[in-house]
Amino acid sequence: MTTNFKWRSNPNIVARLVDGNDIQTWKSQQVVLKPNEACAFIIDGRIGDIITEKVVSSIGGGLGRHIAEMIGATATDRRMLFAMTGPLDLWIPFAANLSDGSEATGHMNLRIQLRKEDIPKLLNIFANHAPLLDRAGLIGFLGHEVTTRCIVPAMAKCSSVEELRSSEFQEHLEMHAEVEMRQTLSTLGFTFLRAFISTSKTDQEKLARLKADLDSATQTEGANADALMQRIAIREAATLRRIECEVNVERAKKRGEVTIQAESELLELRKQESVWEAELKRDQGQSNLRMNESSHKTTQAMELFEQVQARKRDRIQQSQEHQDQRMDKQNDVQTKMMEMAAQQGALTPEVMQEFLRQQTAQKAIDGNNSDTPATPPVAAVCRKCQATLMPEWKACPHCGSTS
Amino acid sequence: MILSGYEGYTKGKRRNADLAIRDEIKRCGTRARNHIMNVHDNGFREKKISIAKTAKACCNTIDLLIEDIDKSPTGMTHAFFSGQRSVSVSVLKKLIKHDHDVIEMMTKAVNISNSVEHAFASDKTDDEVKSLIRKCEQMITSSRGYYSARSTVLEGLRQKKKV
Numbered sequence: 169m170t171t172n173f174k175w176r177s178n179p180n181i182v183a184r185l186v187d188g189n190d191i192q193t194w195k196s197q198q199v200v201l202k203p204n205e206a207c208a209f210i211i212d213g214r215i216g217d218i219i220t221e222k223v224v225s226s227i228g229g230g231l232g233r234h235i236a237e238m239i240g241a242t243a244t245d246r247r248m249l250f251a252m253t254g255p256l257d258l259w260i261p262f263a264a265n266l267s268d269g270s271e272a273t274g275h276m277n278l279r280i281q282l283r284k285e286d287i288p289k290l291l292n293i294f295a296n297h298a299p300l301l302d303r304a305g306l307i308g309f310l311g312h313e314v315t316t317r318c319i320v321p322a323m324a325k326c327s328s329v330e331e332l333r334s335s336e337f338q339e340h341l342e343m344h345a346e347v348e349m350r351q352t353l354s355t356l357g358f359t360f361l362r363a364f365i366s367t368s369k370t371d372q373e374k375l376a377r378l379k380a381d382l383d384s385a386t387q388t389e390g391a392n393a394d395a396l397m398q399r400i401a402i403r404e405a406a407t408l409r410r411i412e413c414e415v416n417v418e419r420a421k422k423r424g425e426v427t428i429q430a431e432s433e434l435l436e437l438r439k440q441e442s443v444w445e446a447e448l449k450r451d452q453g454q455s456n457l458r459m460n461e462s463s464h465k466t467t468q469a470m471e472l473f474e475q476v477q478a479r480k481r482d483r484i485q486q487s488q489e490h491q492d493q494r495m496d497k498q499n500d501v502q503t504k505m506m507e508m509a510a511q512q513g514a515l516t517p518e519v520m521q522e523f524l525r526q527q528t529a530q531k532a533i534d535g536n537n538s539d540t541p542a543t544p545p546v547a548a549v550c551r552k553c554q555a556t557l558m559p560e561w562k563a564c565p566h567c568g569s570t571s
Numbered sequence: 572m573i574l575s576g577y578e579g580y581t582k583g584k585r586r587n588a589d590l591a592i593r594d595e596i597k598r599c600g601t602r603a604r605n606h607i608m609n610v611h612d613n614g615f616r617e618k619k620i621s622i623a624k625t626a627k628a629c630c631n632t633i634d635l636l637i638e639d640i641d642k643s644p645t646g647m648t649h650a651f652f653s654g655q656r657s658v659s660v661s662v663l664k665k666l667i668k669h670d671h672d673v674i675e676m677m678t679k680a681v682n683i684s685n686s687v688e689h690a691f692a693s694d695k696t697d698d699e700v701k702s703l704i705r706k707c708e709q710m711i712t713s714s715r716g717y718y719s720a721r722s723t724v725l726e727g728l729r730q731k732k733k734v
Contacts, residue, residue, distance in 0.1 A: 203642055221645065252643070283601075341621050347612045361634055472651075 173227055174555060176248040177206075182256060182289050182306055183282070184300040188246030189237075191228025198225040206288040210247040215288045229522075233530055251287045255361055256280050258422040264323035266382070268372075272332060274367035276319055278310070278345070280358040289357025294346065317348040319365070337366050383438040415510045466569020472563050480560075502527060578630050580663050586645060591639050592670045596718065599677035600640075604633040604706060606684035610691045610704065622691070625701045629708040636715045643722065673718050680710035 173191070175184050191197055201207055207224065209216035226233065227248060236242045258278040265271050282290070293309065322341045326332050345363040350358055353360050369377065404537050506523065509515040548557040550564035563570040577591045609627035687703040 169645045255638075281634075339624065340620075343611070343627065344621075346608075346627070348614050350608070350612065359634075478698075 170198045170225060170230075173199045175199065175248075176252075177500045180304065181252075181300065182303060183249065183251035183293075183301040185290075186248045186250065187299075188248060190227045192273070193229035194231065196226050196230030196233065198223060199248075199250075200224075204252055206245055206251055206253050206284045208249040208251075208285055210245075210249060210291075211243045212245050218282055218284050218287055219252055224285055238290075248549065249287055249290060251282050251290060253282055253287075253447060256303070256306075256358075258307050258310065259384040260307055260314050262315050262319045264315070264320050264402045266329070266332065267325065267327045270329070270370050270372055272323060272367045272370050274313060276341075276345075276363065276365045276533055278314065278349075279361040280353060282358055286359070289355065290371055301429055310349070313352060314345065314349065317361075322365075324559075329372055332367060332370075338526070390474035396480050426537075436454045442553040462568070465563075466565065468568055469561075469563050469565035471567065473561070476560050476562070498530060580666065587729050591644055592674070593643065595674055596677055596714070599674065599681050600633050600637045600711070603677075603681045603684040603711065604630055604637075605709065606688045607633070608702065610687055610700070613691065619697060622697055622700055622704070624720060625704045625708075626687075629704050629711070632708050632711045632715070636711055636718070639715060640718065643718075647659050662724070666721075668685070669717075669721055669724055673714055673721070676710060676714040676717060680707055682705040683710060 171193070175186060199207070201220050203221050206218055206220040208218045228246075233242065256279065258280065259275040260278060261273075261275050263271060263273045290301070297305065297309075318341065321339070323332075324343055326337060331337055342363045346360050349360060502523065506515065509519060548559060548561075549555070550557055550567060550569055552569040553564060553567040555564055555566040559566055578590055607626050607629045608695045611623050614620070614622035614626060625719065658666045683703060687700060687707060690703055691700050
């Protein structure tokens with residue numbers, strides 16, 4: 169009849185030192201050690217076996233052990249040091265200042281591990297500590313030293329928030345923590361695995377966040393306003409376009425009606441035009457006929473007029489030649505008379521004077537005969553067109569009538 | 572190489588033999604880690620950050636190896652329920668040789684880590700030291716991979732032959 173002894177009732181428990189003599193039960197106790205648990209036996213002040221992955225029976229209690237103790241057949245002092253051997257995360261809070269004076273708060277994660285061979289070193293802790301070690305107790309052990317040796321110096325070298333968030337800072341802090349904490353952790357039996365820092369938002373970051381939020385809100389508002397304006401503009405354009413389309417439609421209707429009306433009118437006009445053209449052609453034909461007739465008569469009149477003029481020119485020329493011949497004859501007679509007078513010696517100044525006077529009178533008579541204005545002919549009237557005709561005209565120049 | 576408590580997987584003590592092998596590999600890993608950590612600490616103190624970073628990467632690999640070994644399966648007690656077939660001599664020989672090879676690789680890794688610390692203390696250049704650290708890390712990684720093949724060997728013990 170055995171019962172299981174549970175050394176760990178809370179996940180935060182890291183190690184526990186159990187005095188075997190304190191287990192006073194009627195039933196014998198056994199413990200099951202899982203792969204991440206180990207137990208070191210300290211018998212009569214000496215470190216015994218360190219076991220894991222095993223069921224350890226009769227660790228305390230039971231009637232047989234009680235009787236053996238009574239008769240002194242067992243060890244005087246039996247202690248069992250249980251511990252977790254898996255990796256252990258410790259979150260150590262801190263508050264430190266950066267080199268620029270701003271404060272940074274947060275937690276430093278320290279991942280450590282207790283290896284099986286190092287479990288007896290936990291006695292260094294239990295020498296000055298309660299027999300139960302949990303995470304809070306371990307943080308109490310290590311926290312101050314980690315803050316003083318690792319976090320504060322690392323933060324003091326950190327110049328800005330950006331550097332605080334950089335991976336180089338994390339690497340440097342991890343190496344720094346490993347170097348500085350090795351001795352302490354080794355003394356307590358822990359192996360350092362990893363370390364990193366997780367800082368809360370600093371005042372500058374809060375301010376930057378606030379600015380970013382405000383900027384974002386402003387940009388959101390601006391984007392909304394822009395979208396609204398675009399929407400209004402689109403609606404306006406759509407409305408204008410609709411109105412324009414309606415106007416165009418109305419205009420097209422009206423234009424169509426006007427076009428149809430104009431086409432009908434145009435058709436009438438074309439009809440009228442064709443009528444007029446026919447009439448015009450007819451009139452032009454008649455006019456042409458009349459014109460042809462008229463021009464023919466005019467040509468005939470002009471020809472007759474030319475013939476009259478030619479005959480007149482011939483008569484004037486004949487008259488002029490006749491007069492010239494007479495003048496020449498008179499001059500010859502006068503010359504002969506002058507010669508005869510000279511031969512007779514009768515050419516005196518009085519004769520010459522008389523001769524010149526007669527000759528002048530003769531020329532005056534000839535001149536008067538040639539310059540005598542013709543008697544104005546009596547005008548006749550054409551019987552057909554009532555135009556005035558000269559007496560010598562044989563036909564009317566206007567209508568070509570010969571009567 | 573002498574392993575205390577190792578009896579070559581004799582019947583009834585096979586679990587202890589397995590534990591002894593694993594403890595030896597872990598011990599070798601811890602030894603190598605201690606050497607490399609010394610180089611890491613000194614490198615950081617002397618502002619040789621690149622060496623410290625390389626050493627830290629090697630330490631992480633060793634931690635992974637130790638964790639693998641720590642949490643590796645060990646088999647079950649009652650073969651009847653587990654379906655484990657009886658172990659043949661050939662399988663045991665194969666297992667023993669495999670364990671020997673892993674431990675030899677780990678021993679080499681320890682030797683290299685020792686050389687790393689020695690090189691760092693002497694007038695070797697940073698590149699030479701880093702090269703040695705990376706060589707050690709490579710050896711540890713190889714050991715880790717080789718050790719994982721051990722589970723394949725053990726897997727053969729768990730399967731009954733199908734008739």
